[in-house]
Amino acid sequence: GSRFLSKGVNAVLPFDGMIPKNSIGYDLLHKPGFDKDSWIEQVKARFQEWGFNTVGAWSDESLYEKSGLPFTPILHLTGNDAILRLFEDDFETFVRRRAEPQIGKWRNNSKLIGYFTDNELPWYGRYGWPSGPPSLLERFLGLTSDKNGKRAAVEFIRNRYGNDFSAFRKAWRTEAASFEELLKAPAPSPRAAGARRDIEEFLAVVADHYGQIVSRVLDELDPNHLNLGVRYAGNAPDSVLAALGPYLDVVSLNLYRKDGHIPRRHLRRIHTLSGGKPILITEFSYRAMENRSGDRNERGADVTVATQQERAERLTSYLTELLDLPFVVGYHWFLYFDQSPGGRTLDGENSNYGLVDIYDSPYLEVTRALARIGERAEVLHGEAEPVPPWTPAARIPRYDTPVITEPTVVIDRVHPPPSSVEWWGDEAGGASGETVIPAGRNLFRARMKTGGGWGCGWTFPLESSRRRGRNLAGTKSLEIDAELEAGTIFFVFLNEAGVGPVGADTYAGDRGADGESYTSEELIARDGWTTYGVPLASFQLRDVWGNQSGNDRLDLQAITTIDLYFPGNQGDFSMGLSRIRALSQ
Structure with a gap:
């Protein structure tokens, strides 16, 4: 062709x-x-x-x-709920029964390009886009004990932790006391960062199993058209x-x-x-x-x-x-x-x-x-030119004269004033937020509703000018002292000077910064006041905010704001924050 x-x-x-x-x-x-x-x-x-x-x-x-x-055409082989049948003995038969009558109508048509097998599957748990808990692993662990999906999820967890249930309980909150009890218990909830890695790895198991079965059915029914x-x-x-x-x-x-x-x-x-x-x-x-x-x-x-x-x-x-x-x-x-x-x-x-x-x-x-x-x-x-392959982590430049050589407070009860902290969120999805009078250890205390959409967050300015930014050259990690409810999921964003919406006319910032925005990996809160270490080597460029054609480098010499972002579907809760420090290690 x-x-x-x-x-x-x-x-x-x-x-x-x-x-x-x-x-x-x-x-x-x-x-x-x-x-x-x-x-x-x-x-x-x-x-x-x-x-x-x-x-x-x-x-x-x-x-x-x-x-x-x-x-x-689209086949709609599974969907939001049917994906939970993935490990059942009859799943391949289920897929074939859905696919066969549709493929039989079209496979001999010379104008057929291929088939979409599904649309926006819930890889993030509830939906096909980030929307807060539960994750897909939690949904499988929430099945009843007679379901193969529940047994597959428990077996995955057992293997991940080398049959060590105490290690599992350090990352997950559960009422079960053993892997055998976990099979009959309600779904656990994430307690620590290890749970996020479990969720990611289980998604690979789900995607691989889905891919094997669906591609096998397509190859059997129509080997001549595209998946x-x-x-x-x-x-x-x-x-x-x-x-x-x-x-x-x-x-x-x-x-x-x-x-x-x-x-x-x-x-x-x-x-x-x-x-x-x-x-x-x-x-x-x-x-x-x-x-x-x-x-x-x-x-x-x-x-x-x-x-x-x-x-x-x-x-x-x-x-x-x-x-x-x-x-x-x-x-x-x-x-x-x-x-x-x-x-x-x-x-x-x-x-x-x-x-x-x-x-x-x-x-x-x-x-x-x-x-x-x-x-x-x-x-x-x-006329499109070849593009280089993607590389995952933010590039952290080396600075001949680093500014951050010892722990340095960049946000505390004095700077910035609470009145300059900005809330933003998915109001159409029911999100809202308000600050209350600071007390005790708090820089400020906030109440928020994350709503049922993409959630909400808070922006903390490091300088009065969003174009100028603060020099954090030499920073290797951030240390955040915060009070949250256990299990709350949040992210940290670092925004370079010149940052703005995707597609802005200019991203010119101070000291060579080019307006990119970077995100940490997902963080899972522990109950009460906790110090969270956030290594900058884990940050990645955000695709929904900031310059998308920049230098792919986290320009620490001019950071204008630090954001805390809370995905939706996490209910109502409050947050206290006492300080954020920049560390050189």
Whole structure:
């Protein structure tokens, strides 16, 4: 075959099947005189005009069968709950029963590219994106003792700790007194950092087992088409990417970016950890408050702009940058039509994601922009230069004259004043935070609700000017004295001078800093006042904030703020903080 860049659209349908009662939505199917063959011809003409060549997931099967366009169906083999059946004796039979009738319809179609096997599996526990506890390991450990999944999780834990239950209890909180009792006990909860490593390693076991079974079923039923993967929800843990990568032909990734800029380093990471497999962007979109469907854009990925012209500008920027990555093999827009203003029945999404409004009238600013980029997409992609492989940890520069040569307090009860500490969070997801009058050991005491979304955090400025930053050259680790409830999950962010949103016009900071933002590994709180050591060698570049095209170096000579971040789904709690110190070792 020849080179093919897949330019697709998701959910190309004549009818939105998720319109709530007493609301309006996209519906050509039930209009008098609707003719399916005429609709197929209309879709083909629009695809040609708008620069598309692939019918994406969740689309009307008549398009797969009659349009003559390449297509990529989704099989939905497991999902959020069915993944817990993974270790059951009948799981492979379960997968085959779901796959066989679908694959049987399409495997002899010459326009079939391959199959997505699932969408946004819950690698992070509840969902396919970071959302707080429970982890997937905790979910398996929460099964009843008659389930193979529970036995597999307990056996994994037993092997990890060399049959030493006392070592396990140092990392996990449980009412069980032995591995035998753990099999019948409720799910334990993380106590210390060792639990995080257990969670990561168990994900590798889950991903490998999933990959083995699903790829075996696909090879048996259709060895001639591609395994297009599981459509990661923007990201996946390192262990999942590495374990599942060998089983995939293509890594599929749903990637929404409000600013219109591509996180190149993040995509390099996914590409590298997946064994160098090509990446297909399987969902991206923009939505505008100015739309003809009456969509308020209250639920769904936050890619909201003001106007249709801004939608066109953001998608043009997104795709231009995406096509500059040689390992990307295509992009699929989400979705064909606007969602109902009443909110789709699945989850209430009421977004202007459509290429057409609910009355089937195209948004010309958007479709014309897609046509312009689609017309030259292959040329742009062909000109993409090779990119270096991703390397994991932040580079910590050596300083000839380090400033931090002994433990140095950078945040305490005097600096910064509590009034300058900023809360930020997912208010739409129910997050909130407030500070209270400092007392005792506290720099300040905060109360917070992490909500059900991505959570919230606190920013502590090191200097009055976010452009200047404080010189912490020579720092090897941070030491944080904090009071939290046991099991609370949090992260530490270090922000260089010049930091700002992804895609900002400039990231110029003091003393050569270039506005990158770095995150620690996950930390798990112990009960009461505790000193947490956080080595800088474990920090990695964040892909949702800061410069994504910087020097990949933690510029300690100009650090402007330190953030504490708390993922969602952790309930309500308070935090006390007395100081943060920079250490030279």
